[in-house]
Amino acid sequence: xxxxxxxxxxxxxxxxxxxxxxxxxxxxxxxxxxxxxxxxxxxxxxxxxxxxxxxxxxxxxxxxxxxxxxxxxxxxxxxxxxxxxxxxxxxxxxxxxxxxxxxxxxxxxxxxxx
Amino acid sequence: xxxxxxxxxxxxxxxxxxxxxxxxxxxxxxxxxxxxxxxxxxxxxxxxxxxxxxxxxxxxxxxxxxxxxxxxxxxxxxxxxxxxxxxxxxxxxxxxxxxxxxxxxxxxxxxx
Numbered sequence: 728x729x730x731x732x733x734x735x736x737x738x739x740x741x742x743x744x745x746x747x748x749x750x751x752x753x754x755x756x757x758x759x760x761x762x763x764x765x766x767x768x769x770x771x772x773x774x775x776x777x778x779x780x781x782x783x784x785x786x787x788x789x790x791x792x793x794x795x796x797x798x799x800x801x802x803x804x805x806x807x808x809x810x811x812x813x814x815x816x817x818x819x820x821x822x823x824x825x826x827x828x829x830x831x832x833x834x835x836x837x838x839x840x841x
Numbered sequence: 842x843x844x845x846x847x848x849x850x851x852x853x854x855x856x857x858x859x860x861x862x863x864x865x866x867x868x869x870x871x872x873x874x875x876x877x878x879x880x881x882x883x884x885x886x887x888x889x890x891x892x893x894x895x896x897x898x899x900x901x902x903x904x905x906x907x908x909x910x911x912x913x914x915x916x917x918x919x920x921x922x923x924x925x926x927x928x929x930x931x932x933x934x935x936x937x938x939x940x941x942x943x944x945x946x947x948x949x950x951x952x953x
Contacts, residue, residue: 731884769930769943770885783940817884828934829875830941832884 730754733818733833741841742808748836750801750818758828759801761793762817764835770817776801777823808840843868845933845944853950856923862916862947864931870909871933875941876916879928888929889916921951 731752740746750759758777762770775783776795784793790812792804801818815835821828848863864874870893877885891898891907891914898905904917918925931944 767946769945772940772942775940815882819884829887829890830877830885830932831887834884835882837882 731818731820731831731833733816733836735836736834737837737839739839739841740805740808742810744808745804745806747805748803748816748818748838750803750833751799752820752831753799754820754831755798756820756831757798757823758821759795760819760821760830761801761803762819762832764815764817774803805838808838810840813838813840843933843942845931845942847929847931847944847947849947850945851948851950853952854921856921856951856953858921860918860921860925860949860951862929862931862949864914864916864944866912866933869935870912871935873934874905874907874914875932875934876903876905876914877930877932877943879930879946881928885930918949923951923953926950 734749760775761773763773764770772785773787774793779795790807794802815837817835818833819830821830844867846865854860872893873890875890876888878888879885889898889900889905891905902919906915928946928948930946932941934941
């Protein structure tokens with residue numbers, strides 16, 4: 728079983744809705760990540776948080792807004808999404824960035840935008 | 842920009858044979874090269890990591906090699922089993938940044 732928990736597992740939303748994806752880990756990892764994965768494609772990095780501070784934003788549109796309230800939690804706030812944003816959103820964590828640090832992924836949140 | 846290619850989109854082999862997956866990259870070598878397994882609809886699971894100064898790592902039936910001259914990593918599964926069927930992703934991490942970049946993946950099918 729994964730030690731990174733993501734909720735909800737499935738989310739359907741309209742283009743005018745506001746929703747949030749949540750991620751939690753209790754492994755003491757201080758780096759947390761959001762990846763987006765489309766069908767039959769590799770995960771694409773969106774954001775990296777290191778010590779609760781945003782360290783990487785891969786030019787993600789502002790309709791995606793990450794938040795790291797504390798070292799265990801990572802949120803992704805969604806607003807005014809487009810149908811092409813439908814994908815599997817994966818949260819991951821690792822030991823402090825700069826080391827080899829393997830990624831521990833959650834099971835993902837499957838998002839459908841109508 | 843850095844490119845990572847996993848040569849085979851799909852690989853089908855007979856149970857019991859050795860599966861060999863390839864990961865090639867361009868430009869400069871990463872400090873670390875990782876391999877992950879991903880089952881449909883689930884998050885990737887870490888399998889093995891190899892550093893740029895290492896040539897080979899093993900874990901049970903898995904073996905990874907890293908050739909910085911060829912800019913290539915090979916991932917081997919010996920005595921393959923149908924349960925090994927999954928998509929395998931290579932991922933590169935550079936010591937100067939926290940990014941991990943994934944290759945396109947190889948979908949491995951082991952037929953009984």
